[in-house]
Amino acid sequence: MDSQPERPILLVTRPAVAAGGFEEAFRNRFGHDWPVIVSPLTEIEPLDTPIPEFQTAIFTSQNAVAAFRRLAQGQGRRAYCVGQRTAQAAREAGFDAIAGPGDAEALSEMIAQRELGGKLLFLRGEQVAFDLENRLNSAGIETESAIIYRQVSRPLSGEAQAALRASRPVLVPIFSPNAADRFLNSMPDAPKPPLFVAAMSEAVASRLKSASLCHLEVASHPDAQGMLDALAVLLQRQKAG
Secondary structure, three states, X not given: OOOOOOOOEEEEOOOHHHHHHHHHHHHHHHOOOOOEEEOOOEEXXXXXXXXXXXXXXXXXXXXXXXXXXXXXXXXXXXXXXXXHHHHHHHHHOOOEEEEOOOOHHHHHHHHHXXXXXXXXXXXXXXXXXXOHHHHHHHOOOOEEEEEEEEEEEOOOOHHHHHHOOOOOOEEEEEOOHHHHXXXXXXXXXXXXXXXXXXXXXXXXXXXXXXXXXXEEEEOOOXXXXXXXXXXXXXXXXXXXX
């Protein structure tokens, strides 16, 4: 009887809140006993930023919603959100949330098609992968940014570094270009295991293609479900050898 290949370790490097949600979704789909290492490469540091008056908000991450809740509540105002999970977080913060298609660029296109007037407030972190504010203003939709948190870089944990120096395969989902850069900069000089990396988008993949990765798969949809599907493809590839 042929032996089954060893299951890869899932290495999640998202900020803590998002990492927990993705780990849960992964276990629900692939097995609750799957080996998982959570090693956030970014810590979210909320800022005490004054929030200007607004009627419509934009959120491109759950981190932004959490940071906003420290400062104010939605009070039934409308919020455009990058995807379903961010929209759910915004509803819990009191917003009338509209879920977008999963990435910031597609969200900007959706907003441009819907908005007829009024000022929008983009509640965000210091670093963004896509300049949504500029895109909307260029489309004639008045948009202002409020930076309500910063992303503080953190090193890989000792457990994660050990996994990247061992021989067991490792699955790595990467959700943004900035996250791709942080991951590559944090990797040991000579990682030993086969790496199976899922990229949220082509923009993320472009940052990773310069590295000597074993396998790279781009999500068909830029959301958590798309990333789980990409990981499923990678797992099939790993089983096939």
